[in-house]
Amino acid sequence: MELFILVGLPASGKSTWTNNYIKNNSNTSVISQDNEIYKNVEIYKKSYTDILYDSEIMKSIDKHNYDKMISSFKENRHIIIDKTNVNIKSRRKILSNTPNHYNRNIVLFDLDRCVVNYNNFKRYLDTGKFISNKTIDFMEEIFQYPETYEYDNLIIIKE
Numbered sequence: 001m002e003l004f005i006l007v008g009l010p011a012s013g014k015s016t017w018t019n020n021y022i023k024n025n026s027n028t029s030v031i032s033q034d035n036e037i038y039k040n041v042e043i044y045k046k047s048y049t050d051i052l053y054d055s056e057i058m059k060s061i062d063k064h065n066y067d068k069m070i071s072s073f074k075e076n077r078h079i080i081i082d083k084t085n086v087n088i089k090s091r092r093k094i095l096s097n098t099p100n101h102y103n104r105n106i107v108l109f110d111l112d113r114c115v116v117n118y119n120n121f122k123r124y125l126d127t128g129k130f131i132s133n134k135t136i137d138f139m140e141e142i143f144q145y146p147e148t149y150e151y152d153n154l155i156i157i158k159e
Helices: 014-022 033-044 048-052 055-074 088-095 114-129 133-142
Strands: 003-008 028-032 080-081 103-109 153-157
Touching: 003 014, 003 088, 014 028, 014 080, 028 033, 028 055, 033 055, 033 080, 048 103, 048 114, 080 133, 088 103, 088 133, 088 153
Parallel strands: 003 080, 003 103, 028 080, 103 153
Antiparallel strands: none
């Protein structure tokens, strides 16, 4: 069984990678923080950044995604964690719950910031969804590259 932990700034291509993967891999659970945040944007009529900094809403989103991950492990499904996962702490909670028979893959989206900014603007033009520079700046500041003990395979996406 495969576990893919996506690591990268917002607008770096994680969800695009996920959508391409699941086209040919139907036994895959996608656990997407963005999908849950955008559901809450609609419910609470707040911006993405406002939801991201609302600790109560984020606790609820994290619990929902954690429960879905545990359920997917029990169902022996491939799993994609489509979240920024920019620091070791955020990845540790996933890895500490991963059964031994899962192959731990980290997909690292290592793009220049100018590409991220372009993707973010293009997404805004295409969908109306926009992530503030403040949010991306913060995630860039706390970013930690994956350590070798965190994965069996490291896949690096450069563009």
